[in-house]
Amino acid sequence: MRIILGLLLLVLHAGQAAAGMTPVGAPKEPAEKVEPAEQAKLTDEQKLQRLLDRVVGLDQPLFDADDLAPPDCESGRQGVTRGLFIAAGKGFEIENFWLPGPDNDVELFRNTLALRGADPDKLIVVREDQATYSVVSVAARALAEATHCGDSVIVQFSGFAVDPEYIPVPDEGVGPFSNGRKLGNLDELTGDAMKHGIGDTIAAGGPFALLNFHAPGYGDVLSAAALSELVTVLRNRGADVSVILDAPSANTFLLEARQAQIDPRLYTKLDLEDQWCGPQRQRSFTACGAAVTWEPTLLSPRAGALTLFYGTQRGEAGQERKLPLTAPPRDRKIYGLFSYRLATAIAVSERTTIGALSRHISERSDMDMRRQRYRMITTDPDLDLIAEDRPERGPKEGRIVIDTPETTRTARKRTRPELRVAGHVLSRGEPISVEVNGRPAVLTPDRGFEAELVLQAGVNVVEIFAVTRQNEAITHRFELFYEGDIRAVIGEGKRYAVLIANQDYADGSGISDLQTPVGDAEALARVLSERYGFQTELELPQGGTLDLFLKNAGQRETGLLMDQLSQAIGERDSVVVFYAGHGEYKERGSAYWLPADAVANAYSTYIDAGDITRALNRMRAKNVLLISDSCYSGMLLRSTHQDAEMPGNEDRLRMLQRLADKRSRIVISSGLNEPVLDSGGDDGHSVFADALLRALREPDESAFSARELFNKVVSRVTALASQTPDFRPIHGAGHDGGDFVFLARDD
Known part of the structure; x- marks a missing residue:
């Protein structure tokens, strides 16, 4: 130690x-020689000078950077x-x-x-x-x-x-x-x-x-x-x-x-x-x-x-x-x-x-x-530590070769959960330790290793990590697919629906009331809870429950809810956050939600997009989907547009499990940098909320991704209104390439 x-x-x-x-x-x-008998008489200045003489680097930078040549910042x-x-x-x-x-x-x-x-x-x-x-x-x-x-x-x-x-x-x-x-x-x-x-x-x-x-x-x-x-x-x-x-x-x-x-x-x-x-x-x-x-x-x-x-x-x-x-x-x-x-x-x-x-x-x-x-x-949760693209395998002098099972570029399908993994390590130094999924493997002659695994339903990632006498750290990973009860795997963890509906703004605030947010949120809460098993209450670690449905909530109430979510949500849980209300965008790039106690043009009373991003990043939940039905909602959490993977027919459940296993922070917005309609849908809903509810009530598959949900929503909204919904990862919120997966209850 x-x-x-x-x-x-x-x-x-x-x-x-x-x-x-x-x-x-x-x-x-030393700047001043002092005899041993006089040590106790040293002044503080003399002691400090002695310290500076004897400890190099105590009061100076490592080097003078003023004469460094300018960096190369050429585009590309x-x-x-x-x-x-x-x-x-x-x-x-x-x-x-x-x-x-x-x-x-x-x-x-x-x-x-x-x-x-x-x-x-x-x-x-x-x-x-x-x-x-x-x-x-x-x-x-x-x-x-x-x-x-x-x-x-x-x-x-x-x-x-x-x-x-x-x-x-x-x-x-x-x-x-x-x-x-x-x-x-x-x-x-x-x-x-x-x-x-x-x-x-x-x-x-x-x-x-x-x-x-x-x-x-x-x-x-x-x-x-x-x-x-x-x-x-x-x-x-x-x-x-x-x-x-x-x-x-x-x-x-x-x-x-x-x-x-x-x-x-x-x-x-x-x-x-x-x-x-x-x-x-x-x-x-x-x-x-x-x-x-x-x-x-x-x-x-x-x-x-x-x-x-x-x-x-x-x-x-x-x-x-x-x-x-x-x-x-x-x-x-x-x-x-x-x-x-x-x-x-x-x-x-x-x-x-x-x-x-x-x-x-x-x-x-x-x-x-x-x-x-x-x-x-x-300062950037989405930034990878390594600048280079990850190589398919380690350098020639250090790599792991798998002898069994046979590996392919896609996850190989298995009919039995029991699996024997065997291979050997090609490296400068002799391997002294090999771990397979964090457990020690048995070392065999000729730099080989063996391990026994029991596969779980769905895609199984097999990670092998070897350390050699030469301090080489060598890794290899491959995937195997064991179907089992894959629907249970996709649906593991609890599912929560957070609904924030603001339609009644204070008199004299300079902000007009809306007609549909509360009704839209109530309808969405019903379909998510009844059809997909979402909860709209959260049990708190200290006891009691937290209502996840806020109607006409103020800035403080909304902030407290997001803080409590970050403390109580589990790592395997999934969260849908739905916001319906006013939104605003400034030309300098700032976007906001307007809580019910907001005052027009008083930005300190608004909820900044940066605060929303940080709240979503603090949540331990693996998958978070933010659905925002407000004006300028496409500018709230901007990032480079990125298409999510679309499941194919042949390996649909396998692909959905792969997406659900990766951490995701996704936003579906009702429009881009534009006003959106507060009406236009059936039963008094906004045109966006109506399309969303239809897609959830009548899914093509019992399991589907947020990207597939968005595709159904966007086609209906653009046919009925001059607004364009958007789908993208949330920059700065810890998105790791996954997607939110919905799993309907069995009828």
């Missing part, structure tokens, strides 16, 4: 001075995956405190990304004795120089990290991270007594990742402020940047807050609930991003996306384990637990979006992983 830093640093502070220890190859001498440029992987297990001068895991972590990540199609030559690894400040600085600049628009850049750090109170002022002739005598800590050199508040400023740049010391008597660190500055430089070159921190208290680096500080547009996109930074733990939000000894670079309008993977939360040391557990004990290697789980998720997940990776880790986490609380944050 990774050493708990509080105990570790108490040991360091209790140590005695190491006599005769002198720096070797030190970059500079194909982005590539680049990376900087830092393994720093020797931040202390005490060998017993060295970590064996970081070197294995970064090698596994590099091999995993190569497996997914990244060019290994574009992945910079700094490990072993090279992981010093000067080497990391050179590598970071080289990475920035090579980065251009459209690239995906991954920066990983694996090792120790410390808060400012654990950056010690060393005695003469000893290192800051040795067991020699210490004269205090960085957090003691703060406050009004210091000139210009320089101690506060340096401390606010922390916490600090401990790099490997470049010479005895010295320490090398990478501050959170310097890491954020590197992220800014890379994003300003048009790259999407992902940072992976497998270190103690990783989330206290607060990179999201530092990035938001230099780009106010991020305030509404990032979770900034944790605004702690620096030694005082109560600093203002501004201090988290601005308090450094250099002027931070501002984000440009073309800045790429930001994704953060924190392996631990505040107060957690992180864990190292001998893995994989399925390998013989003599063949296991020590990895950081979070690094290993994340690398495994990248290797085997069909998508490498933050949602897909998080779900993979959650579904396969053992008890140790659940005790270590990771955190993932992104």
